[in-house]
Amino acid sequence: MRTWTADISFALRQLRKAPGFALLAVLTLAFGIGANTAMFTVMENVLLRPLPYAGASRLVAIQPGPGTDSPQSTSWLDYRDIRHGMKNIVDVAGYSDDLAVVQGKDTSTAVAAPHVTPSLLTMLGTRPLLGRTFTSQEGLAGGPQVVLLSEGIWKKVFHADPDIVGKVIHISSVPHTVVGVMPANFGFPENEGSSTRTAVWLPLQPTHAMLTKRGYSFFLILAKLHPGVSMAQAQAQLQQVSKQLADVDHDPARDGSFTMVSYAKTVVGSTRPVLMGLFAALLLVLLIACANVANLLLARAIGRQQEFAVRVALGAGRARLLRQVMTEGAVLSGLGCVAGFALAAAAIESVHKLPPDTLPRMDAIHLRWTVVLVMAAIATFTTVLSSLLPAVMVSGADPQATLQSASRGVGTRSVRGKLTAWLVMAEIALSTLLLVGTGLLARTMWNLEHAWLGFQTTRLTTFQVTPPDAVGFSGMSVSSGTGVPPASVAVLSYDPVLARLREAPGIEDAAYTTMLPLTNSQIRSSFSVVEHPAKTHHQPQALMTAVGGDYAKLMGTPILRGRMINPDDTASAPPVAVINEEMAKKYFAGRNPIGEHLDLGGKDTGILVPPVIVGVIGNERTTSVEEPAQPMILLPGDQIPTTSLFYQALVDSFQNFIVKTRGNVPVAREVRDVFHQQAPGFALDTFQTMQTVVNQTTFNQRLGLDLTASFAGLAILMVIAGLYGVLSQFVGFRRREIGIRLALGASRQQILRMIFRQSLLLAGYGLGCGLAISLLAGRLLRSFLYGVQPFDLPTYAGVLGLLLLVSVAAAVWPAKQAASVDPMTTLRMD
Known part of the structure; x- marks a missing residue:
């Protein structure tokens, strides 16, 4: 123990004698370790x-079709039949x-007001902070009007009233009895982000x-597998149930298949490949x-x-020298770790300052x-591994040859030159890979920022309005009165x-739309063209x-044919539509679609009179900048009848x-x-400019580019330091x-x-390897471009x-030193 302390x-004394070396090594390690610790x-x-639920690893989402990493809805009838047909799951x-x-x-x-079946809360296993969860009777048609509050809304609106359970409050103008308060860590569904922290x-x-x-x-299905049941086994049984549903349904327009997807994957969604890509970039930095x-x-x-040769000549064993060099490496590692973890802690604090829901589960980071x-x-x-090679080399050198060569300033030049050159070329190759990725992401970002979105953003402010009696999607039905x-x-x-x-000071015009561009709030419906009905069963x-007001004029969306909906299209005017x-x-x-009529479901949806198409407008990006436009009505x-499903969904x-x-x-x-x-009574929130909406859509790409560019910049600094040291x-x-x-x-x-030739030679070999690796790895970046x-x-x-250019810059000072050598002084030293 005393020997190790010594x-x-x-080692600390030796590092104090070379502060430049120690500082550069510690900072290099700190940046590499800190960035990787934060990302990990x-x-x-x-x-x-x-996820914070009982048996979270066994929770699966059941989705129609092939399944995706994002939530996919199906019907109540499908849920009912799947629940009755599945035997190897705890519950659905x-x-x-x-x-x-x-x-x-x-x-x-x-x-946010998720509507849940009573069995879901039991399946998740989360206990309420106050009161109870829902009973099975409360989940039946016509059941009592009850509500569970989040801890956030309980504190924000009801001032943490300890006697809130049993009281009647108004939800969308309807009296509801509070039966419980859920704890702050309950945020189902997780993919809704921070909005569920103040939900009911x-x-x-x-x-x-x-x-x-x-x-x-409008319904999403969640299930929990029995312990020991694999996803493949449950999927096999689900396929049997799917076939039975297809036999009962007899609807050729429906695919009929269902797929199980890990619920955790639907929470993370498209974030997984982004984080994996950034982590891969940081591994390159490390x-x-x-x-x-x-x-x-x-x-x-x-x-x-020469120092080691003298120590060996005076009786020091090679193992002793090896241990000493390895100890210095360990001390550097310890100092680098301390500094790196401090940087990681600061980086995590920065993560919490990002806009809400930038990442899933941000509050749990x-x-x-x-991890530390x-x-x-x-x-x-x-x-220590980095220390091993030089330690073996110096401990294995012949002390007599080393001492004899000291006066001539030569030694193991060929071995040293090859090792340092290989290391620098490796740095350049890895930096090339990082820089190529950064360049491609920068080109992508430029394309996103200059893409035509189908609308203009200048001087536009948007906000969301919710009526006090909003029924929501879960309560929609066609009125039969x-x-x-x-x-x-x-x-x-x-x-x-x-x-x-429009009369308010500072406001030039106003309009509204259910589906704001780039917000991914999508409502789909099947339709048919009255004059040209579909020849297949797939509608x-x-x-x-x-929309209300002169929406296209306000947004700057071009009208390609006909006209746009305007204030003259009142409830008493003939029904119209624009596509x-x-x-x-x-x-x-x-x-020409102008003049043709759209059948939007008739009695099934409550739209009894098919609207006539009066105009065609340009495409707007609905989900994201990079996603192509989708058909839209x-x-x-x-003009939407108040007795229809569309009124409850769209108005x-x-x-x-x-x-x-x-x-x-x-x-x-x-x-x-x-x-x-x-x-009065309408809820207003989410005031923001349309430019902010656009910026939020590309925020993740911008963040990824900024991080990758910072990694690449750090790599360039290391390359400069490495090339400078070698030269x-x-x-x-x-x-x-x-x-x-x-x-x-x-x-x-x-x-x-x-000297410049030597620098360019090292850079050339490293660049050649790096560009070859980049060409091979380029296809992995395709989904991000x-x-x-x-x-x-x-x-x-x-x-x-x-x-x-970097290789030339790194060679300037060594080249200047070489050119200033005094030949007479050098020869006298021989």
Whole structure:
């Protein structure tokens, strides 16, 4: 123990004697270890750590069709039959995402309001903070109106009232009895992000439409496997149930197949490949850091060969020298780890400052001791391994030869030169791979930011409006009443609000739409063209949205044919519709769609009169910038019958209002005043500019580019340090040769060219290997790119030019040192 203490003390003294070397090695390790620790922490919490539910690894989502990593809805009838048919699962439950308005004493708050079957909460195994969860009777059609509150909404709206259980509150203007409060760590469904931290949960009580129409698909299915049952076994039984459903359904338009997907995968979604890609980039940085530290240690060991030779001549054993060098590596590793973990902690704090829901499960991301210990072990192993090669080399050298060669400034030049050159070439090759990836992502980002989205964003502000009596998707049904239908909220509230908004100071125009571009709020419906019915049983589908005001003019969306919906399309006017360019191309190829009628379901949906197509507008990006446009039907909000499913889905659920300001000024106060006067009780939230909506859509790509660029920048700095170190050693060990060359008549320009040639030679070999690896790995980046190919010639040319420039810059000072060698002084030292 005393010997090890002495070794550590001696190692610290040696590092204090070479502060430049120690600082560079520690910083290199710190950046490599810190960045990887932060990224592994994010991955461990987001991808690896189980969800906070009992038996979370056995939770599976049952989806129609082949299955994806995002939630896919089906019908209540499918849920009922799957639940009855599956025998190797603990239970099957269901839920639907929804919105509702919680009415407090003074405020109305729009919140996430998932409707869940009572069995779901039992299956998840989460106990309420107060009260109880739902009973089976509360999940039946016509059951009692009850609600579970989140801890967040309990504190925010009801001021943490300890006697809240049993009280009656109003949810979307309907009295509900509070039966419980869920704890803060309960956020089902997890893919909804932070909105579920201030949510309410309602029992899913099937409506008549849900109980009678298998095509009514607003329902998601979750199941839990029995312990010991594999996904493959459960999937095999699910296929048998799917065949039985197909025999019962007799609907050729439905695929009929179902697939099981891990519920955790649906929570993470498309984040997984992004995090894996960033982690791979950071592993490259760690490898470059290890190569750089190995090069530094090798150079230091070579510089101390005479010292080690003297110690061996005085009786020190080779094992003792080996242990000493390894101890210095371990001390460097420890210092690098401490600094790296400090950087990792700061990086994790920065993650929590990102916009909400940038990453799934963001609130669970914390630096844990398990991650710290794993990364410390990896860092220690890599650093000690980096120390091993120089330690073996110096301990195995012949002390007599070393001492004899000291006076001439030569030694194991060939071995040293090859090792350092290989390490630097490895750094350059790995940096090339990082730079190519960064360049491709930069081209992608430029393409995304300059893509035509189908609308303009200048001076546009948007906000979401939820009516106080919003039924939500889970309560939708076609009214069968024969009396006078209720008045439309679009006529009673939205139209007067639009008129007042246009008169408000600072507002030039206003409109609304159910489906705001780039927000991924999609409602689909099947349709048929009355004049050209489909020849197959597979009815086409399109996105549906209700609009009010002069939406196309406000958004700057071009009108390609006919006209746009305008304020004259009132409830008493003939029903009209507008379609987008993609729908016209896909379903009306070769003919003019103007004047044709769309059958939107008739009695099944409550749209009894087919609207006539009066216009075609340009495509708008609906889900993301890189996703192509989808067929879309726009209907006037005023004309959608209040007895139809479309009214409840497109008009009375929520609306996205857009106002065009007269300057870049905030208008939230004016908007709230107008709604307070014209539509009291409506919940308003999510005020943001349309440019912010666009920026949020590309935020993940921008973040990925910024991180990758920072990794690449760090790699370039390491390459510069590595090349500088190698060339400086090259000059130092060939100083006598350079002096002789100068004495024999070589010009200083020739000496400069020799050093620059050596640098370019190292860079050339590294670049060749790096470009070859990049070409092989390019196809892995294809899913992250937009508007650029993985083998983009300008990107490769740019990387080539940059690294050649870096190699020249790294050689400037060593070349200057070589050219300033005094031949007479050098020869006298011989």
